Amino acid sequence: MPKYLRVHSVDQALECLSDGPWRIIAGGTDVYPALGEGPMRDDILDISGLRDLRGIRRDGDAWRIGALTTWTDVLRADLPAWFDGLKLAAREVGSVQIQNAGTVAGNVCNASPAADGTAALMALDAAVEVSGPAGLRVQPLGDFVTGVRRTTLAPGELVTAVIVPDGGEAGVSDFLKLGARHYLVISIAMVSVVLRLSGGSIARAGVAVGSCSPVARRLPDLEARLAGRAPEGLAALVEDGDAAVLSPIDDVRASAAYRREAALTLVRRALTRCEEALR
Numbered sequence: 001m002p003k004y005l006r007v008h009s010v011d012q013a014l015e016c017l018s019d020g021p022w023r024i025i026a027g028g029t030d031v032y033p034a035l036g037e038g039p040m041r042d043d044i045l046d047i048s049g050l051r052d053l054r055g056i057r058r059d060g061d062a063w064r065i066g067a068l069t070t071w072t073d074v075l076r077a078d079l080p081a082w083f084d085g086l087k088l089a090a091r092e093v094g095s096v097q098i099q100n101a102g103t104v105a106g107n108v109c110n111a112s113p114a115a116d117g118t119a120a121l122m123a124l125d126a127a128v129e130v131s132g133p134a135g136l137r138v139q140p141l142g143d144f145v146t147g148v149r150r151t152t153l154a155p156g157e158l159v160t161a162v163i164v165p166d167g168g169e170a171g172v173s174d175f176l177k178l179g180a181r182h183y184l185v186i187s188i189a190m191v192s193v194v195l196r197l198s199g200g201s202i203a204r205a206g207v208a209v210g211s212c213s214p215v216a217r218r219l220p221d222l223e224a225r226l227a228g229r230a231p232e233g234l235a236a237l238v239e240d241g242d243a244a245v246l247s248p249i250d251d252v253r254a255s256a257a258y259r260r261e262a263a264l265t266l267v268r269r270a271l272t273r274c275e276e277a278l279r
Contacts, residue, residue: 002041004044005043005045007049009050010050010160013158014133017157022043025045025046026103048068053160053161063079065104067105071100074090080171081173085123085124089117092187104117105162108151111150113210113215125164128140128162128163129159141162147214147215167196167204171195171196172274175270176266177266186253188258189259190209191210191267192208197231206218209266214247219245222237225237234272238268
């Protein structure tokens, strides 16, 4: 019979994790559907009571998104405009009921290639804060997620927050997702664009593509091209070669070639929408 334990502090959670493997559950919106018809066979560590890990706040020169922050919390938070892409992604995470329960860290740790939050967070230069036996470590999101359903989270470790840097710039962002229908769908391709502005030009850009590789990918060549430019005519800067970092697959939703072309089209549209938002 599997064990069930609900903890009320990070220290208590880490102590339990040090004793052996547990299936960590917060919102449970990925864990329970993955069981299918089968019973839960793992010992369950319920961290939903860790209230200190919920909420978004400014912390020095960064924004701290607690691991148990729900997608509804993200939508309701008072955040700078360059978080708008993340808010748009939040609206795409399943139904409203899923958004009310599903957590930001859960979406990241599930490590699905089609995770709506991962691409948006990656474009924001997000990092993952992990607590464990060796103390606290912070790792860029692009390094934390290593493959399909794989992360660098080691036994005994717990994600405690997602950290988004804030350089003090103004900015704008967007998120677009292509699927067989508008809601409640696994995407064919998704993109997130974040433009940080300084003196009327783009100081730095984040462009990430999801559902077109085992993990979401940034488009570094395009980001470099965008830096220093006035926010005008940006869609024309997108080149076919920008898709070279992607490795889409053929499946029941779309072919690899279609995904690649769709991703670049979505990037162009997102850049155009960002321009329009700045007018």
